[in-house]
Amino acid sequence: MLDLIELLFFAYRNFVSDPDEILHGFGFGRAHHRVLHFVNRHPGMRVTDLLDILRITKQSLGRVLRELVDQGFIDSRAGASDRRQRLLYLTPKGEELTREFVAIQSRRIQRALEESGTDSRDLVRRFLVAMIDPEDRSPTEKLIARADQAVEARSLVRGPTAG
Amino acid sequence: MLDLIELLFFAYRNFVSDPDEILHGFGFGRAHHRVLHFVNRHPGMRVTDLLDILRITKQSLGRVLRELVDQGFIDSRAGASDRRQRLLYLTPKGEELTREFVAIQSRRIQRALEESGTDSRDLVRRFLVAMIDPEDRSPTEKLIARADQAVEARSLVRGPTAG
Protein backbone atom coordinates (compact mmCIF):
# COMPACT_ATOMS: atom_id res chain seq x y z
CA MET A 1 0.00 0.00 0.00
CA LEU A 2 3.03 2.28 0.39
CA ASP A 3 2.94 3.15 -3.30
CA LEU A 4 -0.70 4.23 -3.12
CA ILE A 5 -0.04 6.29 0.02
CA GLU A 6 2.65 8.19 -1.87
CA LEU A 7 0.68 8.48 -5.09
CA LEU A 8 -2.17 10.05 -3.16
CA PHE A 9 0.27 12.59 -1.77
CA PHE A 10 1.76 13.47 -5.15
CA ALA A 11 -1.55 13.44 -6.99
CA TYR A 12 -3.31 15.60 -4.45
CA ARG A 13 -0.46 18.07 -4.35
CA ASN A 14 -0.67 18.64 -8.10
CA PHE A 15 -4.46 18.64 -7.97
CA VAL A 16 -4.68 21.53 -5.50
CA SER A 17 -1.81 23.45 -7.05
CA ASP A 18 -3.98 24.27 -10.09
CA PRO A 19 -6.39 26.58 -8.25
CA ASP A 20 -3.60 27.79 -5.98
CA GLU A 21 -1.81 29.33 -8.94
CA ILE A 22 -4.93 30.99 -10.30
CA LEU A 23 -5.86 32.45 -6.92
CA HIS A 24 -2.35 33.63 -6.15
CA GLY A 25 -2.79 36.34 -8.76
CA PHE A 26 -5.68 37.77 -6.71
CA GLY A 27 -3.84 37.62 -3.41
CA PHE A 28 -5.97 34.64 -2.40
CA GLY A 29 -5.01 31.20 -1.18
CA ARG A 30 -6.25 27.69 -0.63
CA ALA A 31 -8.74 28.76 2.01
CA HIS A 32 -10.42 31.12 -0.46
CA HIS A 33 -10.61 28.34 -3.01
CA ARG A 34 -12.58 26.10 -0.69
CA VAL A 35 -15.05 28.83 0.19
CA LEU A 36 -15.62 29.79 -3.45
CA HIS A 37 -15.99 26.15 -4.43
CA PHE A 38 -18.68 25.30 -1.91
CA VAL A 39 -20.59 28.55 -2.30
CA ASN A 40 -20.63 27.84 -6.03
CA ARG A 41 -22.00 24.38 -5.37
CA HIS A 42 -24.58 25.52 -2.83
CA PRO A 43 -25.72 29.02 -3.71
CA GLY A 44 -27.63 30.61 -0.85
CA MET A 45 -26.00 28.39 1.77
CA ARG A 46 -25.71 29.64 5.33
CA VAL A 47 -22.44 30.44 7.04
CA THR A 48 -23.13 27.60 9.48
CA ASP A 49 -23.48 25.12 6.62
CA LEU A 50 -20.12 26.18 5.27
CA LEU A 51 -18.53 25.78 8.71
CA ASP A 52 -19.94 22.25 8.95
CA ILE A 53 -18.50 21.30 5.58
CA LEU A 54 -15.08 22.87 6.03
CA ARG A 55 -14.73 21.92 9.69
CA ILE A 56 -12.82 25.04 10.60
CA THR A 57 -13.62 27.69 13.18
CA LYS A 58 -15.88 30.67 12.64
CA GLN A 59 -12.86 32.95 13.08
CA SER A 60 -10.81 31.21 10.39
CA LEU A 61 -13.70 31.28 7.97
CA GLY A 62 -14.54 34.86 8.90
CA ARG A 63 -11.18 36.11 7.75
CA VAL A 64 -11.32 34.70 4.23
CA LEU A 65 -15.04 35.28 3.85
CA ARG A 66 -14.64 38.97 4.66
CA GLU A 67 -11.93 39.33 2.01
CA LEU A 68 -14.08 37.59 -0.59
CA VAL A 69 -17.08 39.77 0.21
CA ASP A 70 -15.06 43.00 0.41
CA GLN A 71 -13.47 42.37 -2.94
CA GLY A 72 -16.75 41.50 -4.58
CA PHE A 73 -16.43 37.77 -5.19
CA ILE A 74 -19.15 36.74 -2.77
CA ASP A 75 -22.45 38.34 -1.93
CA SER A 76 -23.85 37.91 1.57
CA ARG A 77 -27.59 38.54 1.91
CA ALA A 78 -29.82 38.32 4.97
CA GLY A 79 -32.22 35.38 4.81
CA ALA A 80 -35.84 36.14 3.92
CA SER A 81 -37.51 33.86 6.48
CA ASP A 82 -34.77 34.12 9.12
CA ARG A 83 -33.02 37.44 9.01
CA ARG A 84 -30.22 36.36 11.33
CA GLN A 85 -28.85 34.20 8.55
CA ARG A 86 -26.40 35.41 5.97
CA LEU A 87 -26.97 33.52 2.76
CA LEU A 88 -23.93 33.28 0.52
CA TYR A 89 -23.92 33.71 -3.26
CA LEU A 90 -21.21 34.13 -5.86
CA THR A 91 -21.20 37.46 -7.66
CA PRO A 92 -20.68 37.36 -11.45
CA LYS A 93 -17.02 38.13 -10.68
CA GLY A 94 -16.91 35.20 -8.25
CA GLU A 95 -18.60 32.94 -10.79
CA GLU A 96 -16.06 33.79 -13.42
CA LEU A 97 -13.15 32.99 -11.12
CA THR A 98 -14.78 29.79 -9.94
CA ARG A 99 -15.32 28.61 -13.50
CA GLU A 100 -11.57 28.83 -14.04
CA PHE A 101 -10.50 26.41 -11.39
CA VAL A 102 -13.44 24.11 -11.84
CA ALA A 103 -12.39 23.89 -15.48
CA ILE A 104 -8.73 23.16 -14.79
CA GLN A 105 -9.43 20.59 -12.09
CA SER A 106 -12.10 18.93 -14.22
CA ARG A 107 -9.68 18.69 -17.10
CA ARG A 108 -7.09 16.98 -14.92
CA ILE A 109 -9.62 14.45 -13.62
CA GLN A 110 -11.07 13.89 -17.07
CA ARG A 111 -7.64 13.18 -18.50
CA ALA A 112 -6.79 10.83 -15.63
CA LEU A 113 -10.04 8.90 -16.08
CA GLU A 114 -9.42 8.51 -19.80
CA GLU A 115 -5.89 7.32 -19.24
CA SER A 116 -6.87 4.85 -16.56
CA GLY A 117 -9.35 2.97 -18.71
CA THR A 118 -12.95 2.57 -19.78
CA ASP A 119 -15.60 2.83 -17.11
CA SER A 120 -13.02 3.95 -14.62
CA ARG A 121 -15.25 6.74 -13.41
CA ASP A 122 -17.63 4.60 -11.36
CA LEU A 123 -14.84 2.64 -9.77
CA VAL A 124 -12.80 5.73 -8.91
CA ARG A 125 -15.90 7.33 -7.44
CA ARG A 126 -16.64 4.28 -5.31
CA PHE A 127 -13.01 4.17 -4.19
CA LEU A 128 -13.05 7.80 -3.10
CA VAL A 129 -16.31 7.41 -1.22
CA ALA A 130 -14.92 4.34 0.53
CA MET A 131 -11.83 6.31 1.58
CA ILE A 132 -14.10 8.60 3.62
CA ASP A 133 -14.80 7.80 7.27
CA PRO A 134 -17.89 5.54 7.30
CA GLU A 135 -19.89 7.93 9.50
CA ASP A 136 -19.26 10.79 7.07
CA ARG A 137 -20.12 8.96 3.87
CA SER A 138 -23.85 9.24 3.85
CA PRO A 139 -23.92 12.97 4.75
CA THR A 140 -21.23 13.63 2.13
CA GLU A 141 -23.06 11.77 -0.60
CA LYS A 142 -26.28 13.53 0.27
CA LEU A 143 -24.51 16.87 0.15
CA ILE A 144 -23.18 16.11 -3.31
CA ALA A 145 -26.55 14.85 -4.51
CA ARG A 146 -28.29 18.00 -3.29
CA ALA A 147 -25.75 20.18 -5.09
CA ASP A 148 -26.13 18.18 -8.30
CA GLN A 149 -29.92 18.42 -8.15
CA ALA A 150 -29.75 22.17 -7.64
CA VAL A 151 -27.59 22.50 -10.75
CA GLU A 152 -30.14 20.45 -12.63
CA ALA A 153 -33.03 22.59 -11.37
CA ARG A 154 -31.29 25.83 -12.34
CA SER A 155 -30.48 24.60 -15.80
CA LEU A 156 -34.13 23.63 -16.37
CA VAL A 157 -35.29 27.09 -15.37
CA ARG A 158 -32.86 28.79 -17.70
CA GLY A 159 -33.47 26.29 -20.44
CA PRO A 160 -31.27 23.42 -21.64
CA THR A 161 -28.91 25.55 -23.71
CA ALA A 162 -28.49 28.47 -21.35
CA GLY A 163 -25.53 26.98 -19.44
CA MET B 1 -16.56 16.19 -12.41
CA LEU B 2 -17.69 18.38 -9.49
CA ASP B 3 -18.54 15.35 -7.42
CA LEU B 4 -15.06 13.87 -7.88
CA ILE B 5 -13.43 17.19 -7.04
CA GLU B 6 -15.29 17.23 -3.75
CA LEU B 7 -14.78 13.54 -3.01
CA LEU B 8 -11.05 14.04 -3.44
CA PHE B 9 -11.20 16.83 -0.89
CA PHE B 10 -13.18 14.84 1.67
CA ALA B 11 -11.25 11.60 1.11
CA TYR B 12 -7.85 13.24 1.37
CA ARG B 13 -8.85 15.14 4.49
CA ASN B 14 -9.77 11.93 6.28
CA PHE B 15 -6.74 10.16 4.86
CA VAL B 16 -4.22 12.60 6.33
CA SER B 17 -6.11 13.02 9.59
CA ASP B 18 -5.10 9.48 10.64
CA PRO B 19 -1.37 10.22 11.05
CA ASP B 20 -2.16 13.76 12.23
CA GLU B 21 -3.89 12.38 15.30
CA ILE B 22 -1.09 9.95 16.11
CA LEU B 23 1.59 12.60 15.75
CA HIS B 24 -0.32 15.20 17.72
CA GLY B 25 0.43 13.21 20.87
CA PHE B 26 4.16 13.73 20.28
CA GLY B 27 3.82 17.43 19.58
CA PHE B 28 4.40 16.75 15.90
CA GLY B 29 2.39 17.69 12.85
CA ARG B 30 1.84 16.99 9.20
CA ALA B 31 5.28 18.20 8.24
CA HIS B 32 6.89 15.65 10.56
CA HIS B 33 4.74 12.93 9.08
CA ARG B 34 6.03 13.56 5.60
CA VAL B 35 9.64 13.54 6.69
CA LEU B 36 9.25 10.31 8.65
CA HIS B 37 7.38 8.69 5.78
CA PHE B 38 10.00 9.39 3.14
CA VAL B 39 12.98 8.64 5.36
CA ASN B 40 11.31 5.31 6.13
CA ARG B 41 10.89 4.66 2.42
CA HIS B 42 14.43 5.72 1.51
CA PRO B 43 16.75 4.97 4.41
CA GLY B 44 20.07 6.72 4.01
CA MET B 45 18.64 9.41 1.74
CA ARG B 46 20.33 12.80 1.57
CA VAL B 47 18.75 16.00 2.81
CA THR B 48 18.78 17.27 -0.77
CA ASP B 49 16.79 14.26 -1.95
CA LEU B 50 14.17 14.95 0.67
CA LEU B 51 13.98 18.59 -0.38
CA ASP B 52 13.43 17.52 -3.99
CA ILE B 53 10.60 15.22 -3.02
CA LEU B 54 8.83 17.54 -0.60
CA ARG B 55 9.42 20.70 -2.64
CA ILE B 56 9.78 22.91 0.39
CA THR B 57 12.66 25.15 1.37
CA LYS B 58 15.73 24.04 3.29
CA GLN B 59 14.66 26.31 6.14
CA SER B 60 11.20 24.75 6.45
CA LEU B 61 12.61 21.26 6.37
CA GLY B 62 15.41 22.22 8.76
CA ARG B 63 12.97 23.09 11.48
CA VAL B 64 11.08 19.80 11.55
CA LEU B 65 14.18 17.72 10.84
CA ARG B 66 15.98 19.21 13.83
CA GLU B 67 13.05 18.35 16.09
CA LEU B 68 12.93 14.79 14.81
CA VAL B 69 16.69 14.32 15.26
CA ASP B 70 16.76 16.02 18.69
CA GLN B 71 13.95 13.85 19.97
CA GLY B 72 15.53 10.66 18.66
CA PHE B 73 13.20 9.72 15.80
CA ILE B 74 15.73 10.26 13.05
CA ASP B 75 19.44 9.59 12.87
CA SER B 76 21.59 11.84 10.68
CA ARG B 77 24.99 10.40 9.74
CA ALA B 78 27.75 11.87 7.59
CA GLY B 79 28.11 10.09 4.25
CA ALA B 80 31.02 7.63 3.94
CA SER B 81 32.09 8.59 0.42
CA ASP B 82 31.04 12.26 0.61
CA ARG B 83 31.31 13.61 4.09
CA ARG B 84 29.40 16.79 3.31
CA GLN B 85 26.24 14.75 3.08
CA ARG B 86 23.97 13.95 6.00
CA LEU B 87 22.31 10.63 5.38
CA LEU B 88 18.98 10.16 7.12
CA TYR B 89 17.82 7.01 8.89
CA LEU B 90 14.94 6.20 11.21
CA THR B 91 15.92 5.19 14.73
CA PRO B 92 14.07 2.19 16.24
CA LYS B 93 11.85 4.77 17.93
CA GLY B 94 11.21 6.43 14.57
CA GLU B 95 10.49 3.07 12.96
CA GLU B 96 7.94 2.20 15.60
CA LEU B 97 6.09 5.47 15.13
CA THR B 98 6.21 5.18 11.36
CA ARG B 99 4.78 1.67 11.47
CA GLU B 100 1.74 3.10 13.22
CA PHE B 101 0.65 5.51 10.57
CA VAL B 102 1.65 3.29 7.69
CA ALA B 103 -0.62 0.67 9.24
CA ILE B 104 -3.61 2.95 9.70
CA GLN B 105 -3.34 4.50 6.24
CA SER B 106 -2.84 1.09 4.64
CA ARG B 107 -5.91 -0.22 6.39
CA ARG B 108 -8.01 2.66 5.07
CA ILE B 109 -6.80 2.11 1.51
CA GLN B 110 -7.18 -1.65 1.76
CA ARG B 111 -10.76 -1.27 2.95
CA ALA B 112 -11.54 1.22 0.19
CA LEU B 113 -10.11 -1.09 -2.49
CA GLU B 114 -12.15 -4.03 -1.22
CA GLU B 115 -15.32 -1.98 -1.15
CA SER B 116 -14.79 -0.57 -4.61
CA GLY B 117 -14.55 -3.94 -6.31
CA THR B 118 -12.28 -6.69 -7.55
CA ASP B 119 -9.08 -5.68 -9.29
CA SER B 120 -9.67 -2.09 -8.34
CA ARG B 121 -6.09 -1.71 -7.21
CA ASP B 122 -4.53 -1.49 -10.66
CA LEU B 123 -7.11 0.93 -11.91
CA VAL B 124 -6.89 3.18 -8.87
CA ARG B 125 -3.11 3.15 -9.17
CA ARG B 126 -3.27 4.12 -12.83
CA PHE B 127 -5.77 6.85 -12.03
CA LEU B 128 -3.55 8.34 -9.33
CA VAL B 129 -0.48 8.26 -11.57
CA ALA B 130 -2.47 9.96 -14.32
CA MET B 131 -3.53 12.69 -11.90
CA ILE B 132 0.11 13.67 -11.52
CA ASP B 133 1.61 16.33 -13.81
CA PRO B 134 2.94 14.48 -16.90
CA GLU B 135 6.49 15.75 -16.41
CA ASP B 136 6.53 14.45 -12.82
CA ARG B 137 5.14 11.00 -13.50
CA SER B 138 8.22 9.18 -14.63
CA PRO B 139 10.45 10.50 -11.80
CA THR B 140 7.71 9.70 -9.28
CA GLU B 141 7.22 6.18 -10.52
CA LYS B 142 10.97 5.58 -10.50
CA LEU B 143 11.18 6.91 -6.96
CA ILE B 144 8.48 4.50 -5.84
CA ALA B 145 10.09 1.61 -7.71
CA ARG B 146 13.46 2.29 -6.09
CA ALA B 147 11.89 2.36 -2.64
CA ASP B 148 10.04 -0.90 -3.30
CA GLN B 149 13.19 -2.58 -4.55
CA ALA B 150 15.12 -1.46 -1.47
CA VAL B 151 12.45 -2.99 0.77
CA GLU B 152 12.75 -6.20 -1.23
CA ALA B 153 16.55 -6.19 -0.91
CA ARG B 154 16.43 -5.63 2.82
CA SER B 155 13.90 -8.38 3.36
CA LEU B 156 16.09 -10.84 1.41
CA VAL B 157 19.09 -9.99 3.58
CA ARG B 158 17.18 -10.49 6.78
CA GLY B 159 15.40 -13.54 5.48
CA PRO B 160 11.84 -13.94 4.24
CA THR B 161 10.28 -14.21 7.70
CA ALA B 162 12.25 -11.49 9.43
CA GLY B 163 9.87 -8.66 8.57
Add this chain to the structure above:
DNA sequence: CATTTATGTCAGCCATGTTGACTTTTTTCG
Protein backbone atom coordinates in the same frame (compact mmCIF):
# COMPACT_ATOMS: atom_id res chain seq x y z
C1' DC C 1 -39.42 38.29 28.63
C1' DA C 2 -35.61 34.92 28.95
C1' DT C 3 -33.08 32.04 26.23
C1' DT C 4 -31.11 30.33 22.25
C1' DT C 5 -29.33 30.77 17.64
C1' DA C 6 -26.70 32.86 13.78
C1' DT C 7 -23.25 35.79 12.93
C1' DG C 8 -19.36 38.68 13.55
C1' DT C 9 -15.19 40.52 15.87
C1' DC C 10 -10.95 41.46 18.82
C1' DA C 11 -6.68 39.65 20.47
C1' DG C 12 -3.23 36.44 20.57
C1' DC C 13 -1.00 31.95 19.63
C1' DC C 14 0.84 27.98 16.70
C1' DA C 15 2.43 25.31 12.56
C1' DT C 16 4.41 25.51 8.44
C1' DG C 17 5.27 27.67 4.43
C1' DT C 18 8.20 31.74 2.22
C1' DT C 19 12.66 35.09 1.01
C1' DG C 20 17.22 36.70 1.69
C1' DA C 21 21.77 36.62 3.53
C1' DC C 22 25.56 34.18 5.21
C1' DT C 23 28.81 30.34 7.21
C1' DT C 24 31.26 25.95 7.36
C1' DT C 25 32.88 21.88 5.49
C1' DT C 26 34.11 19.21 1.79
C1' DT C 27 34.57 17.95 -2.97
C1' DT C 28 35.68 18.89 -7.68
C1' DC C 29 38.06 20.71 -11.41
C1' DG C 30 41.14 23.77 -14.16
Add this chain to the structure above:
DNA sequence: CGAAAAAAGTCAACATGGCTGACATAAATG
Protein backbone atom coordinates in the same frame (compact mmCIF):
# COMPACT_ATOMS: atom_id res chain seq x y z
C1' DC D 1 47.44 23.76 -5.48
C1' DG D 2 43.77 26.96 -5.31
C1' DA D 3 39.25 28.61 -6.95
C1' DA D 4 34.71 27.34 -7.48
C1' DA D 5 30.85 24.58 -6.50
C1' DA D 6 28.06 21.65 -3.65
C1' DA D 7 25.83 19.99 0.77
C1' DA D 8 24.22 21.39 4.83
C1' DG D 9 22.92 24.51 8.42
C1' DT D 10 21.48 28.98 10.57
C1' DC D 11 19.53 33.73 11.61
C1' DA D 12 15.88 36.97 10.87
C1' DA D 13 11.62 38.40 9.19
C1' DC D 14 7.27 37.62 7.13
C1' DA D 15 2.62 35.26 5.21
C1' DT D 16 -1.10 32.02 5.49
C1' DG D 17 -4.41 29.67 7.69
C1' DG D 18 -5.37 26.97 11.43
C1' DC D 19 -6.56 27.50 16.73
C1' DT D 20 -8.69 29.28 21.65
C1' DG D 21 -11.14 32.52 24.49
C1' DA D 22 -14.04 36.27 25.25
C1' DC D 23 -17.65 39.14 23.78
C1' DA D 24 -21.36 41.74 21.09
C1' DT D 25 -25.52 42.09 18.35
C1' DA D 26 -29.66 40.93 16.11
C1' DA D 27 -33.33 37.99 15.61
C1' DA D 28 -36.05 33.94 16.53
C1' DT D 29 -38.23 30.92 19.89
C1' DG D 30 -40.59 29.22 23.82
